[in-house]
Ligand SMILES: Cc1cc2nc3c(=O)[nH]c(=O)nc-3n(C[C@H](O)[C@H](O)[C@H](O)COP(=O)(O)O)c2cc1C
């Protein structure tokens with residue numbers, strides 16, 4: 001990945017792979033790295049679309065210079081001010097002093113705040129265009145996908161949508177950068193994990209963005225993270241549409257918190273019941289040991305969720321409580337929820353899960369199970385019943 005790559009006429013990928021950042025946003029693990037995709041479009045004038053994360057400046061700049069082949073850089077289009085894309089704005093302007101920075105009204109205060117830049121800013125409105133000579137670039141705001149100032153850039157000449165965080169995914173480029181150069185499960189899993197971790201909270205605004213972009217004839221979707229799509233744009237748009245509509249697959253995530261295994265036995269009994277009920281897609285997660293982004297990813301994928309926790313210092317076990325908090329923030333819909341708790345003296349876990357269930361407003365599947373110390377065979381049968389009921393409920397209406 002040391003060279004720029006031609007991605008369509010006059011258009012180059014000048015992005016980088018990042019294997020050094022271990023936690024994206026200091027939160028989300030990157031076992032397969034992450035890519036920051038940035039682009040250069042050459043018309044009569046030259047334009048860069050987004051930059052990359054700070055420490056990768058030299059790598060990025062080499063590629064930009066390679067594509068420019070001695071020309072100067074006229075425009076930097078800032079689709080999104082988050083520093084993983086716009087962090088190099090001031091540095092780039094120092095290298096190319098004539099650089100004009102293109103953003104919208106909500107970009108301006110962030111540009112001033114992060115980079116002290118107020119001059120040479122071209123402010124564009126939603127739907128406005130900038131013709132760089134041979135490449136009419138249109139800008140469409142997509143508020144909160146991922147920040148208030150987020151926008152996409154559409155090149156009407158090549159019918160390419162530079163979508164920034166939208167349609168983005170974790171994972172560095174391992175070989176090629178395009179969808180037809182990677183196996184779909186590889187990119188889809190990491191795209192959904194990115195969606196669930198970063199974008200899911202704003203799902204209704206994703207729906208708005210999709211509606212806004214619907215009229216465009218799009219041949220390529222080139223996001224700022226992960227795979228570049230040029231083969232079957234429809235399938236990618238459909239994924240985003242489904243995820244943001246809370247449309248799910250038939251399956252159940254069972255996530256638990258347990259110190260000494262008693263609550264885990266309950267969770268395993270639930271899984272047994274789900275299997276008995278004929279549902280194969282069961283994902284059992286120890287909330288203390290599996291990364292939250294994997295659990296969130298599968299919650300976003302599947303229709304059913306069962307949460308179990310023991311009581312810890314009078315409240316719900318902390319790692320399950322943390323998962324509940326993340327879910328409240330993302331407000332999943334159209335899913336089914338089952339809950340179970342354990343205790344030895346004061347209780348607390350199940351009551352907290354009930355409060356969570358009320359707050360998240362998901363349809364409930366029973367029975368609720370509350371277990372004293374170690375689960376008895378009757379307790380485990382109740383857990384299995386919860387699993388069977390969940391299987392029946394998630395199967396209903398699905399093939
Ligand atoms: C450090 C610690 C704190 C606990 N706090 C409470 C509590 O406040 N109230 C309660 O009813 N049980 C409490 N328990 C008991 C556990 O909820 C109970 O033993 C449960 O069966 C443990 O499930 P596990 O085997 O899945 O870890 C606590 C246990 C431990 C180890």
Ligand SMILES: [Fe+2]
Nearest residue numbers: 080082146165
């Ligand atoms: Fe972002």
Ligand SMILES: [Fe+2]
Nearest residue numbers: 082084165224
């Ligand atoms: Fe990003």
